[in-house]
Amino acid sequence: MAGIYLHVPFCKQACYYCDFHFSTNQKYVREMVEALCTELKLQKDYLQQDPISTIYFGGGTPSLLTGEQLKKLLDIIKANYVIAPSPEITLEANPDDLTAEKLEILYQTGVNRLSIGIQSFNPAVLNYLNRAHSQQQALKCFEDARKSGFDNISIDLIYAIPADNHENWHRDLDQALALQPEHISSYSLTIEPRTTFGTWLLKGNIPPIDEEFSAAQFEILLERLSHSGYEQYEVSNFCRPGYHSRHNSGYWKQEKYLGIGPSAHSYDGVNRRFNISHNPKYLKAIAHSEIPYEADILTNEDRINEYLLTTLRTKWGANLEKLKNEWSYDLLADQREYLDRLLTKSYAIIDGKHLKLTRSGLLLADKISSDLFKI
Template identity: 50%
Template sequence: MAGIYLHIPFCKKACHYCDFHFSTSMGLKEEMVQAIVRELELRQDYLQGQHVQTVYFGGGTPSLLNQQELQLLLATIKSLFIVSDDVEITLEANPDDLTPQKLQELRAAGINRLSIGLQSFHGPHLQLMNRAHTAAESLRCVQDAQAAGFGNITVDLIYGIPAPDHSLWHQDLATLFSLGVQHASCYALTIEPDTVFGRWSTKGKFKAPDDEFTAQQFETLLEQMQQHGFEQYEISNFCQPGYESKHNGNYWRGVHYLGVGPSAHSFNGHSRQYNVAHNKKYIDALKQDQVPFEVEELTLADQANDHLLTTLRTSWGCDLHKLEQDFKYSIREAHAGYLQELQGKGLAIIKNEVLYLTDKGKLLADQITLELFIEKVEKA
């Protein structure tokens, strides 16, 4: 079981919060698709014959690809890899791209799961973030996607956006639930240094809400999701029963994946590969039949930390026995006092050899994980 991720590094506009790799110039799009095809050909042995269960078009804005480009990429994958009959094929899309005609083209190309970047249903918030779509388009595109036959739709929302109170967040959630989508990914606004918001913050032009304001919105999110029958299977991800993202779930379970395209990452259990985050350098290298990446060999400590980082964010928790058996590391010995503190404060529980964060603990997930990280694990 494995996955394939394709990074499509083009956007119409630069969102003020985004630090992913992309370009707003489409001049290299056709060459980029050909370069990605060539990378797939050159790296067809990376997954070592494992069945591909998921294909994920991320970015950037993959909905900028046309039907022929999508069909070429998917046909290449199916010709080079063993693809499961029930493969989940996700495409990230912006609402302004999803016309009824475009939706039909996506269906015809083979996309069976849509991830729509709504971010908000409030016009001024969309303008603040420099999104390319309107609030009306946020509503319309989901309804059009459902009418086009998409029965597995996830939408993205952002909370912790500057506002005088929580009323707009309550409205966003109410609108989300009214749409009847199967999945939602909800992220706290993060101010990254190399973004417009980051630069504005440095100059005093932008001020993010304080941690308490954002935490209150997260707590509202958890309450509302539970009331509407959504399961929280990862800190930021919620689904109706049976609609977990297989692709993202596999990331958190440590399943191997191949990442193609500029800035894409790959993982095979013992190493990670990082493609160059530069469109022209990527294309030029592939024209010479070279894949421009760096490799990081993972030590046992790295693998243990990865296990902690991913599983503590999920509903299935961190398997302490697996840490001890596979990575020769016992959290219970190294952090006995801290684990007792976490449980005493209601931040975590240990049940059947598994460490889980409580709802209260999920607010501090990054901090807790860093405390449990290990600097070195000796090989057996």
Template identity: 50%
Template sequence: MAGIYLHIPFCKQACHYCDFHFSTNTSKKSEMVDAIERELALRKEELRGATVTSVYFGGGTPSLLSVPELDQLLRCIHTTYEVSENAEFTLEANPDDLIGDKLQNMRALGINRLSIGIQTFDDERLKFINRAHTSAEADQCLNAAMAAGFDNVSADLIYAIPPSDMSYWQRDLEKILTYDLSHISLYGLTIEEKTVFGNRAKKGQLKEVKEEISAQQYQLAIDTLTGHGYEHYEVSNFAKAGRHSRHNSSYWDDQTYLGVGPGAHSYDGNTRSFNVSHNTKYLNHLQKGQLPLTIEPLTPTNQINEYLFTHLRTQRGINLSKFRIRFNRDFVSDNESQIQDYLKRELVKWDGETFALTSKGFMLADEISWRLFYDE
């Protein structure tokens, strides 16, 4: 099994918190689609013998692509790779892009899952983070998606958006539940250095939500969503039964995936590769028939740490016997004192066969993983 990720590096405007690679200049959008098509063709051998079970249009804002542009890329994937008959085709979208008959046309192309960036239903906070849509447009979009026949719809929400209070987050959770979506992703607002919010923070112009309030909002979301039938299957993700994100799960399950487009990453178990995060350089490389990527071999220790980082983000955690067989290491004896400390603090659970984080541990997932990493 394998997945394909396509990075579409364009946005209408820059959200104040975002540090992903994108450009608000869409004048070369058509050229970019042609270049991504070339990259897909040039890299077909990387998935030779593998069946593609998921295709994910991310970004950036993939919903800025026209229906013909989406069709061009989907046709290329189907003719170049072996694609499963029941593959998951996800498209990330902003609410204000899914208007008119675009939803029906995308569904006709084979897009069968939408990941919609709602972020919040609070109009003042939407303006604060510089989103292009309104709460009313978010509502219209979600209803239109379901009316168009999409039965697998995910929504993104962001908690810890200033100012510090619980009320907006409570309202957002209550509102999202009214749509009975198959999947919900939650992300705490983080202040990244090379963003508008990062610059404001440096100047003392941004007052972040207090850590304890952020933790309370995250816990409220866990309690609310699991109480309404959602499985908290990964740190940031909740799903109805059978509706886990197949593509994102491939990242956490150590499966091969191919990333195309500027800034995209790929993984085959032994190496990681990443494309140049620069639109012009990317286009110039592909126009010459060259791949604009850097390959990074993973040492045995790198592979262990990749495994720990990804698997500890999931509800399943680490299967200790599989870990021992694969890496010839005993995870428990290697980390006994650290594990005992985490057990006392109720950050982890260990039943002898599996080692996983609790919901309290999920709040510190990155820190816990880092402390359990193996040294070279």
């Protein structure tokens, strides 16, 4: 099985924390949709006719597209790729785009999973992040999505917003749990260099992220979501039984996927490649039937390290036999002393053929993964 990701590189306005590739100039949306359609045709052999089990519209803000544009893209995929039965079709969306009418149209096009970028229900926090929607729009769009037939909804939340205490975070979780979404993705606020927050941090206009404060809010997140029946199946992702993101899980399990659009990444099971992050250059290349990408040829060590970095963030863990059989890396033998320390401190367990991190180990997932890297 494989997945297709389509990057829609447009937003109404720039969130102060975001460093994804996007443009607030929507003049070329129609031209971009045509280019995405063309690239889908040009790339039809990349996945070697593996059945497509997931389709994901990301960005940017793909909910800016019309129902007609989304349907056109889906029709191109269906005409050029083998589609598995009951594919997961996800659309990332902002609450201010999701009117009742728009939701009805989305549902009719075949979108069966929504990922709504709510981030917070607190008006002051939304203003701090420069989000375009209001608390009322967030609640209304969720209600309308349910009425339109969507029974698989994910919401995004951000924590570690500077505050004197955890009261706002508890209130956000209260409201999120009251909605009873099938899935919640929650991330700590990070300050990236090429963002408004990054510029403000250099000028001393905002404080740096308080790591202890962030860790405390992560613990609150784990406790409250676990108590409410959500399973943490990846460090930042939680779901009710049976509602994990099949598309994102494919990334973490090293399954093949094709990325369409500027800045989109692809993986054919052996090597990676990524399209240029420049809308005009992308459009010009596609107009000449050229795919503007750079290849990333992975070494054996690269594949081992990527596998550890992604799988140890998940509930499934790293398959020790896969490491040994595919990449000749005997983790138990090569890292015995370090693994013994992890097991003794209850940061990890060995479950059959899999190395899995415990709840406390997941707090240190990136550090543990890098310590286990094949160098």
